Amino acid sequence: MKNNIKIQRAIYQLTQAELAERVGVSRQTIHAIETGKYNPSVVLAIRIARVFQKPVEEIFLLE
Amino acid sequence: MTSDVLFPYRYKRIGMYIFLMGIVLGIWYLINQEGPPFLNWRVPALWFEGLDLSGAVFFGRITDNVLDELALILIIAGGILIGFSRCRDEDEYIRKLRSDSLIWAFYVNYGILAASIIFVYGLSFLWIMTFNMLTPLLFFLFRFYYLLYREKKSMYPDEK
Numbered sequence: 001m002k003n004n005i006k007i008q009r010a011i012y013q014l015t016q017a018e019l020a021e022r023v024g025v026s027r028q029t030i031h032a033i034e035t036g037k038y039n040p041s042v043v044l045a046i047r048i049a050r051v052f053q054k055p056v057e058e059i060f061l062l063e
Numbered sequence: 064m065t066s067d068v069l070f071p072y073r074y075k076r077i078g079m080y081i082f083l084m085g086i087v088l089g090i091w092y093l094i095n096q097e098g099p100p101f102l103n104w105r106v107p108a109l110w111f112e113g114l115d116l117s118g119a120v121f122f123g124r125i126t127d128n129v130l131d132e133l134a135l136i137l138i139i140a141g142g143i144l145i146g147f148s149r150c151r152d153e154d155e156y157i158r159k160l161r162s163d164s165l166i167w168a169f170y171v172n173y174g175i176l177a178a179s180i181i182f183v184y185g186l187s188f189l190w191i192m193t194f195n196m197l198t199p200l201l202f203f204l205f206r207f208y209y210l211l212y213r214e215k216k217s218m219y220p221d222e223k
Contacts (some may be wrong), residue, residue: 014219015222016221017221024154025152025154025155025156026152026154026156026157027156027218027221028152028156028214028215028218029154029155029156029217030156031214031217032156032214033156038159040155041155044155050068050069
């Protein structure tokens, strides 16, 4: 699964740490998701999408 | 998301003290092969058979030097608290690292055990069995904390 969290963060001017705090995980987790090392749970994916006010599938894309 | 099967974060530090005490006692036991006399306790035994093979005792009381028992219990209790207490920033990714480490430890432990079964014989195998009581836990702890360390190290500086 690919994602464009890094781009979304740039649009919303959020650091990894800030995004991590808003969705209730560690910065490591955001880093691992951005680098494609970890696929988040559905709950976390929805939370991230909510921060960027977009549907989940605009942020997370099947390869 | 955190799991209810984990201990609270504060137990991690307690676990470290208990674990270290166990390691010190364990090394003492390995070097001296016998504990200090004040640890000769009269203990309840569910099952006991001496090295002289004079017959097993069930549900009896025996006298034993409990240094090795203490060391093992402290290492097990401490190790479990270290490995299964929440991290300060516990979340689903750290849970995944913990589960992966458990699987890794299982593979490595049984890989080494299988090799030992093939290549180690006689009384020497008793040593393998002795250490094998603790190696699954030790391999897991090593792997889990190594992964946490590697994750922290691989992060690039935070930016917008």
